[in-house]
Amino acid sequence: MATESFEDIADTFEFLDDWEDRYRHVIELGKAMPPLDEAFRVPATKVDGCASQVWIMPQINGSGPQAQFDFQGESDAMIVRGLIAILHALYSGLTVEEVLRVDAGGALARLGLNDHLSAQRSNGLRAMVERIRKLAGETAAA
Template sequence: MSTRTIDSIIEDFELLDNWDDRYRYLIELGRALPPFPEEARSEATKVQGCASQVWLVSETATAPEGPALAFLGDSDAHIVRGLIAILLALYSGRPAPDILAADPAAVFQRIGLKDHLTPQRSNGLRSMVERIRADARQAVATSAA
């Protein structure tokens, strides 16, 4: 499976009627993540606040709209890897101001995941989003300096 757009992921979720199928699809999305470099698994890239082990790295590039960020992520939990895949589809490659303006809660509500995540996973998801936003804020601050 190649990198999916957030729109195609939303469409796919809307086609799946039951939660077993949706969870299987979520796991499939996670399996399709690009390989995460072993050397990037460190305390510095680890997302705090997740029950599972989660690592996120970002790379900033210059774009006409300002700095754009590309993300890589991984987890030791299959469903969390799927959540990372959705976040990367939503955020990766986008300009930092767009990342800061995006509403991931609306996406997770639309695909119905918001109501089907345990409180622990919801907290972890918030931690991942906050880490992505922190990287975007840092990119904006660095480009303004």
């Protein structure tokens, strides 16, 4: 289950043969994201397990399993901002129930990120996915 936005990113990655071009595209995705207000860059929204500073601010409309999931994110590293943008494309607009069913590992593997990110970046990406799943799970259980 992938959103149209994520499919667009996957299509672009297929088109771009060179990993330098793909990295540039990831950075451009991050630059296109609106910045997270400083007021939300607090310990409660900070993602642990990332080498860079990362904040994820949930924006959930409704309650229970059918609540609509969205989030804003921010990082002090441009490549990580791009990874946040990719996760936003993967999850934004889904219900929290759907978020919990997303195979993030499989979706991100389609982009080849596993083979081209450092171990620290891969761990940070997993930490962001875990944080998103935790937020969705808490809402689905409410």
